[in-house]
Amino acid sequence: MKIVIVDDEPKIRNGLSKLLSSRPGFEIIGVFENAMEALEQLSVSYADVIITDIKMPEINGLDLINRIREKDENTKIIILSGYSDFSFAQRAIELGVTRYLTKPT
Numbered sequence: 540m541k542i543v544i545v546d547d548e549p550k551i552r553n554g555l556s557k558l559l560s561s562r563p564g565f566e567i568i569g570v571f572e573n574a575m576e577a578l579e580q581l582s583v584s585y586a587d588v589i590i591t592d593i594k595m596p597e598i599n600g601l602d603l604i605n606r607i608r609e610k611d612e613n614t615k616i617i618i619l620s621g622y623s624d625f626s627f628a629q630r631a632i633e634l635g636v637t638r639y640l641t642k643p644t
Contacts, residue, residue, distance in 0.1 A: 541584075543569040545577040545591040545603065546619065551642070555590060555619075574598035578606060586614060588637075593620040593627050601627065604634045 542559055544567065546552045552570050559565045568586060571577040573595055581589075589607065593600035604616055618631050621642040628639050 540564055540587045541566050541568045543567075543571070543577055543580065543586040543589045545571045545574060545589065545595070545600070547572050547592060547595045551592070551619070574600065574603035577603060581607065585611075588615045588617065590617045590619055593618055593622055593631075601630050601634065604631070604636065608634055 542565055544552055544555050544559075546555070549572070552572065556567050556570045560567045568584060569577065569580045571580065574591070575597055577589070577591070578598075591600040591603055600618060600620070607614060607616065612635065615637040616635070617638045617640065618636055619640050619642060620627065623641045631639050
């Protein structure tokens with residue numbers, strides 16, 4: 540399973556990367572601190588799963604998901620966010636997000 544991690548917090552990015560890369564069958568193909576970097580990678584490679592934060596500089600996680608969904612409806616997306624605001628979760632559901640998890644997990 541190819542995984543991309545997008546989060547502006549280094550501890551979250553690095554921790555998820557270490558945890559998931561130690562699991563058999565999981566391959567981290569990108570770890571990014573912002574959505575623009577992730578979109579560049581995703582334009583040339585495919586990810587089975589994207590784990591993203593919502594609040595990030597430049598492009599937020601919901602906009603990232605929207606752009607991904609324009610090209611690919613099958614990628615599984617997990618939001619990992621410190622924001623439990625219902626409007627974020629509602630929009631995420633509309634975009635077909637697989638899971639919405641709140642930090643800390």
